[in-house]
Amino acid sequence: MKKVTLKDIAEKVGVSKATVSMVLNNKDINVSESTRDKILKTVKELNYIPNSVARSLSTNKSNTIGIILPDIENSFFSEVARAIEDVASSSNYNVIFCNTDNKKEKEEQYIKLLISKLVDGIIFLTGAYSSDNIKILKSNNIPFVLVDRYVENPKEVNGVYCLNEKGVELGMDYLLNKGKKRIAFVTGPMNLNISKQRLQGYINAMTKANLYNEDFVFEGDFTTDGGIDLTKEILKSNIKLDAIFYGNDAMALGGIKVLIREGYKIPEDISVMGFDNVKISSFIQPELTTVSQPIYDMGRAACTLLIDSIDDKTINKQIYFQPELVIRDTV
Amino acid sequence: MKKVTLKDIAEKVGVSKATVSMVLNNKDINVSESTRDKILKTVKELNYIPNSVARSLSTNKSNTIGIILPDIENSFFSEVARAIEDVASSSNYNVIFCNTDNKKEKEEQYIKLLISKLVDGIIFLTGAYSSDNIKILKSNNIPFVLVDRYVENPKEVNGVYCLNEKGVELGMDYLLNKGKKRIAFVTGPMNLNISKQRLQGYINAMTKANLYNEDFVFEGDFTTDGGIDLTKEILKSNIKLDAIFYGNDAMALGGIKVLIREGYKIPEDISVMGFDNVKISSFIQPELTTVSQPIYDMGRAACTLLIDSIDDKTINKQIYFQPELVIRDTV
DNA sequence: CTGAAAGCGCTTACAG
């Protein structure tokens, strides 16, 4: 059973491939009604599915985009991925996803693979603090947009970000207003810009309140398991604390678990604040008070920006989203 | 800045494109050391990235597979997706993912799109109870494997499944042994085979124990929000219950939330059992007692089976995984 | 209103 091609249907109808191609691509201003109808009918009859690889080769456009992210299992990234696929598919793009586990080498490998597959653009959530891979993207002249995490010179690349520093300040204001003084902060991996920004928000607020003490800062890794381990350490250190502000929800989830297990009442004995507003954060009990990033919107904006950028390669834009305080039960 | 092609590097080295192609594809048994070295050097120098679309057109192989699933945001599916991408990428395949929201039309649309992109195979997690789309796959002679959810005639297609009926029986035995008698069961959407199988496990166990009462069965939808709504209804119905067995963890999460909010102590006042052993189920407090499907392993097996099937289109195999009881804190 | 022909960038027999 051979695949049916343009040629087959051209022959059957008795026209040239060019004509068939034109009607299939809606460039049929110059094709008579009758031949168009015949062509369309035959396409149905033979169940013709165009070979878009061949199409890509001649048009130099694949109608697929790539998304490079640390781990699709992480609900932050899967929400971004969903948003991206939603707008991509409504603009007739498919999306290839790639898990890097924050490894620079994997990122590089995937970038090259995607370029070789002629993807029309790439959405890049980098976990490696390095601009080498950005250079590869640039030198290959492929449209791309960064999301959430950026490296040097953000002004020179398309990007979608959240105002992390401000977000943490928002959360801190709330904590401070509630009378919390001894507030610990658990950072993300410190090679990531977003970790630095969030920590900066904490430092700003604590300094302003004359409460800053660097012993209250703990370096985490943005994972739930990391949140568990670090919280155990914090408890062991015997520092008396009013609240713990986790640099993201994943760590806060781990933290809450340890706290409850150790007999702490939340928020009576200790308050907990997260960051991200991942879906699960409202599924747990007590529901997590957190700072929300508009994750889905950010993904959507990224994909829209990418597609604009594919259509007009000169675009170079940065979009900043506002974080918001989400008051629930843990403070 | 034009892209560099095979021709460019052939010209620069002073050989034919054929020769370059051969060394790049490791079919260079017949190429002299010296020309091979020269070629490899030039490839590096010019930063040559092969155009794999052109390659696909002549080899009729794209080295990409498609995965069609209801929603990548659902952690069950994102875990499967991660497993698939892991084995795919280690075998040099990329993966395109498609969200269908359980809509048959979307499934069909994506299948056709993927076929037109010449994907080498498709992993299909269908949410629609219909074999029409399976027929399209078959008639196009494209390798595919079903995961988790199947339709008619499973013997005729590649598939990876979990023994759902047995899994629920496992959970029921545990509940029954703990002396629970008034056990409610919340099903998934009843048009899915997996929902029927899980319900059947419940019916088997209850009937055997002489405890079956159809008033204890509630039809859910596998979502957390659905779990919330349904649990409220169950409480309102005033049926006295020892335990609720939810057809999947997502619904159990919603259920636990409602129960706690309404003042029930788990497991003292009422026990809760889930199904899936999704990652979050151990992040909540109390940790969910559930029946685990080996999700990651199932994804990995599916992708391995798909690749085997791509290499040898005659393969037709069904793999069944054993569920396991995971005892934690909610029973 | 329609067709012939070149081209996209590869791979693969085949010939020498």
Added chain:
DNA sequence: CTGAAAGCGCTTACAG
């Protein structure tokens, strides 16, 4: 050990 040529299935000027 290497090259010339055909072919994969489309699209796109160009000509008429």
